[in-house]
Amino acid sequence: MADWNAGQYLKFEDERTRPSVDLLGRVPLEAATHCVDIGCGPGNSTELIARRYPGARILGLDNSPDMLAKARQRLPDLQFEERDIASWQPDERFDLIFANAVLQWLPDHARLLARLISFLKEGGCLAVQMPDNLDEPSHRLMTRVAQEGPWTDRLAPAADAREAIGSFAEYYGWLRQAGCTVDLWQTTYVHPLDGPEAIVAWFKSTGLKPYLDVLSDEDRPEFLRRYEAEIAQAYPVQRDGKVLLRFPRLFFVARRL
Numbered sequence: 001m002a003d004w005n006a007g008q009y010l011k012f013e014d015e016r017t018r019p020s021v022d023l024l025g026r027v028p029l030e031a032a033t034h035c036v037d038i039g040c041g042p043g044n045s046t047e048l049i050a051r052r053y054p055g056a057r058i059l060g061l062d063n064s065p066d067m068l069a070k071a072r073q074r075l076p077d078l079q080f081e082e083r084d085i086a087s088w089q090p091d092e093r094f095d096l097i098f099a100n101a102v103l104q105w106l107p108d109h110a111r112l113l114a115r116l117i118s119f120l121k122e123g124g125c126l127a128v129q130m131p132d133n134l135d136e137p138s139h140r141l142m143t144r145v146a147q148e149g150p151w152t153d154r155l156a157p158a159a160d161a162r163e164a165i166g167s168f169a170e171y172y173g174w175l176r177q178a179g180c181t182v183d184l185w186q187t188t189y190v191h192p193l194d195g196p197e198a199i200v201a202w203f204k205s206t207g208l209k210p211y212l213d214v215l216s217d218e219d220r221p222e223f224l225r226r227y228e229a230e231i232a233q234a235y236p237v238q239r240d241g242k243v244l245l246r247f248p249r250l251f252f253v254a255r256r257l
Helices: 006-025 044-052 065-074 109-117 137-148 152-160 168-177 196-204 209-214 220-234
Strands: 034-038 057-062 079-082 094-100 120-131 180-193 243-256
Touching (some): 006 044, 044 094, 137 152, 168 180, 209 220
Parallel strands (some): 034 057, 034 094, 057 079, 094 120
Antiparallel strands (some): 120 243
């Protein structure tokens, strides 16, 4: 995919940071000396880790130069590296591996989680949050618009850019098999946004990105126009002018025994 747009992502920084706050709040480590934030984005989640563990060495990893530039600007005293998480092989072990809204872009979660757990120290934690919204109107309508326009053939692979989230039982089983205790939960956030166009703006930097990357400059505005029209039907305007974006997310904290 083309590089991520950190500025577009940060238009909803407060809403996007809430899951990181909730995830870090369930990490049971009283102290940590070495932490890594994989898929750190513009550093909003990394900043939370630095506040929680001020004495720790903290590393942020991402595959987006634009996101990393924002993260380095935000946290100049921390270390950030451009890495592909799928092939990342650290030389050291960590007290905390933090993965907020990144693993949904990677395949084969059973194998992936076992590999990440192997990078933990004994007693270390893997803390993960993933959007679980592929069945929400926001994402079902992306697929519909992609299938109904002149771009259908070009956009077919984009529908598979994200990994389908498994069941509670699957994640529990994979993590227990990897030798961890497991704290597993789901939260549905409800975000009041300023109309259907705000929902479109939200997903331009995430769920819509695989589609927009493929579309030509001529087709992209028409795709977004059709998508926004569908969104306007699916998310009615409230009395105060807001629309309510439901956003389910899956969380777990696995601690290596």
